[in-house]
Amino acid sequence: MSKRHSQKYKIDRRMGENIWGRPKSPVNTRSYGPGQHGQRRKGKMSDFGLQLMAKQKLKGYYGNITEKQFARTYEEAQRRRGNTAENLIGLLESRLDAVVYRSKFVPTVFAARQFVNHGHVTVNGKRVNISSYQVKPGDVVEVRQKSRNMALVLEALDSAERDVPDYIDLDAKAMKATYTRVPEFSDVPYPVKMEPNLVVEFYAS
Numbered sequence: 001m002s003k004r005h006s007q008k009y010k011i012d013r014r015m016g017e018n019i020w021g022r023p024k025s026p027v028n029t030r031s032y033g034p035g036q037h038g039q040r041r042k043g044k045m046s047d048f049g050l051q052l053m054a055k056q057k058l059k060g061y062y063g064n065i066t067e068k069q070f071a072r073t074y075e076e077a078q079r080r081r082g083n084t085a086e087n088l089i090g091l092l093e094s095r096l097d098a099v100v101y102r103s104k105f106v107p108t109v110f111a112a113r114q115f116v117n118h119g120h121v122t123v124n125g126k127r128v129n130i131s132s133y134q135v136k137p138g139d140v141v142e143v144r145q146k147s148r149n150m151a152l153v154l155e156a157l158d159s160a161e162r163d164v165p166d167y168i169d170l171d172a173k174a175m176k177a178t179y180t181r182v183p184e185f186s187d188v189p190y191p192v193k194m195e196p197n198l199v200v201e202f203y204a205s
Contacts, residue, residue, distance in 0.1 A: 051205065054198035061190070062092055063109035069132065074203050085196035090182040093167075096123065097131035099141050102168050103177035107156045120147040135179045143175035165189050 045053070059070045077087035092098060100121060101112040113131040115121065121128065122142050123135065135141060143153060157172050164170045167187055169178040185196060 048202075048205070051198045051202035054195040055202045057192070058092075058194055058196060058199055061109070061194070062095065062098060063113050065132075071203070074199070078203075084200045086185055088196050088199065089185045089188060091134070093183050093188060094134050094136070094179070095131065096121070096128060096133040096135055096141065099135045099168065099177065099179055102165055103141065103170050104156050104159065104162070104164055104172075105143055105153055105175065105177075107152065107159065107161075111152060111156075115152075120144055120150075137179055137181045139179050141177045141179065148175050163189065 055070075059065055059067075065073075073091050074084075074088055077091055078084050080087045093102070097109065097112040097116050100106060100116060101109045105121070106112045106115050116131040116133075117129055119127055119129045120143060122144055123133065123139055125140075125142075127144070147153065153175070157175075164177075165183065165187060167179070167181050167183040169180050171177070185194075188194075
């Protein structure tokens with residue numbers, strides 16, 4: 001099993017939830033945590049524990065984001081006007097790797113990061129290889145011509161595993177997606193319950 005797959009499943013097991021809604025997740029058959037003590041009965045979690053879990057789950061969902069990057073994203077969300085929790089979700093969904101994943105150009109968020117880093121996508125016709133690049137409403141994200149026959153892309157676009165959300169206008173044939181607007185939390189198709197308000201409480205405490 002590749003490092004990327006084992007890491008992905010480790011996050012699922014640790015959270016006790018299938019956070020990407022994938023059919024192959026081990027949580028579908030074993031809902032308890034990893035390791036020899038995984039099946040022990042859990043006590044009531046403290047408020048801090050719930051906040052930490054919410055932060056780890058949201059951070060884990062977006063792939064290989066470091067603690068430092070995630071904290072910086074939170075700080076930016078806090079600086080902006082409006083609701084910090086909504087701003088945080090908007091910033092995370094505006095990442096280029098998240099837009100690539102939502103557009104179904106790749107099967108997983110981990111693959112999206114690698115796909116961007118390897119220079120397979122353009123934004124408004126210019127190659128961008130920074131996965132944290134902030135896509136703006138109206139920006140067009142496209143798979144580069146030379147990358148369009150990759151099995152990874154063709155299989156992901158054909159997959160019925162998930163739908164493209166309505167804040168992305170996808171032209172699957174042209175392998176081109178327009179990011180039409182920054183979504184609100186309620187627009188984002190998370191397969192599990194996310195609690196960005198608890199993430200805000202975690203950083204505020």
